[in-house]
Amino acid sequence: MTTDPLTITRVGVVGCGLMGSGIAEVSARAGLDTVVVERDAEALDAGRQRLDASMARAVRAGKLSEADREGATSRLALSTDYAALSDRQLVVEAVIEAEADKVEVFRALDKAVADGEAILASNTSSIPIMKLAMATQRPEQVLGLHFFNPVPVLNLVELVSSLLTAPTTAERAQHFAEGPLHKRVIRSQDRAGFVVNALLIPYILSAVRMYESGFATREDIDAGMVEGCAHPMGPLALADLIGLDTTMAVAESLYAEFKEPAYAPPPVLSRMVEAGLLGRKSGRGFYHYTVH
Numbered sequence: 001m002t003t004d005p006l007t008i009t010r011v012g013v014v015g016c017g018l019m020g021s022g023i024a025e026v027s028a029r030a031g032l033d034t035v036v037v038e039r040d041a042e043a044l045d046a047g048r049q050r051l052d053a054s055m056a057r058a059v060r061a062g063k064l065s066e067a068d069r070e071g072a073t074s075r076l077a078l079s080t081d082y083a084a085l086s087d088r089q090l091v092v093e094a095v096i097e098a099e100a101d102k103v104e105v106f107r108a109l110d111k112a113v114a115d116g117e118a119i120l121a122s123n124t125s126s127i128p129i130m131k132l133a134m135a136t137q138r139p140e141q142v143l144g145l146h147f148f149n150p151v152p153v154l155n156l157v158e159l160v161s162s163l164l165t166a167p168t169t170a171e172r173a174q175h176f177a178e179g180p181l182h183k184r185v186i187r188s189q190d191r192a193g194f195v196v197n198a199l200l201i202p203y204i205l206s207a208v209r210m211y212e213s214g215f216a217t218r219e220d221i222d223a224g225m226v227e228g229c230a231h232p233m234g235p236l237a238l239a240d241l242i243g244l245d246t247t248m249a250v251a252e253s254l255y256a257e258f259k260e261p262a263y264a265p266p267p268v269l270s271r272m273v274e275a276g277l278l279g280r281k282s283g284r285g286f287y288h289y290t291v292h
């Protein structure tokens, strides 16, 4: 049987933090050859540990067999060199939510990825895709593929076409997400925050303001939404899970785009980020955590 040359079997991921490691994991577990690039050896090491720990958890929970874990691990290659991405058919950028950093990554990808048909995707939560597309010579092959945290567990992918994304690029990326990755794809126009974060972030920021003003305790704010609205977790616990730096960066992108006060990060959020209180990943945010 021959494979259609447009079918994606060689995937790249840039950044192996919370999201990049999750995207790499689901790609390798789906049987795809996956290369992950990090910025330095230390970050690469942390990324490898994150991947190993997540797959070990899946094995313990009975969601992944030992043989499938080994198979997935054998399909994962980690590198600090963008040249390792040269033969990729699709690369998902998942570096920190900072426009200047992402623009640099897209410039580097445009040079490193040799396949003229390759798709360059961003996992950005909020930055308009056009800003990244214009850093390349191939804006018609750039789009947003926005996964949700934790990627192996949450089913959704937002697919964002810019004004210049070719329809065939979007169709191919949709097949990739729905086919091997078994995700549910929703499409959004290229506006900061897309569908989900344009709704979610003002809700989280309202909870932060409520906490900041002493209106209610963090536990009561979270219990209100868990017990009263059947949300799986409250807004402050969710902000800690997302990462307070990422939450703030998304709020800033939304504010820059729409200039609505509801999107402006409250001062306590800025102070916490300046203090390195980033939520679960740093061990402390609105709550305290044990860092593994």
Ligand SMILES: NC(=O)c1ccc[n+]([C@@H]2O[C@H](COP(=O)([O-])OP(=O)(O)OC[C@H]3O[C@@H](n4cnc5c(N)ncnc54)[C@H](O)[C@@H]3O)[C@@H](O)[C@H]2O)c1
Pocket (backbone or CB within 6 Å): 014, 015, 016, 017, 018, 019, 020, 037, 038, 039, 043, 047, 094, 095, 096, 097, 098, 101, 105, 123, 124, 125, 126, 146, 147, 148, 149, 241, 242, 243, 246
């Ligand atoms: N955290 C969430 O819940 C969530 C959900 C959906 C989307 N996102 C988006 O995913 C992206 C990544 O977020 P995260 O939470 O994984 O952040 P993170 O801080 O956990 O990970 C970012 C990683 O990128 C690496 N990196 C930075 N610059 C790099 C470069 N030039 N080349 C290679 N690697 C580089 C860092 O070393 C780090 O490991 C952001 O755009 C964020 O908005 C986050």
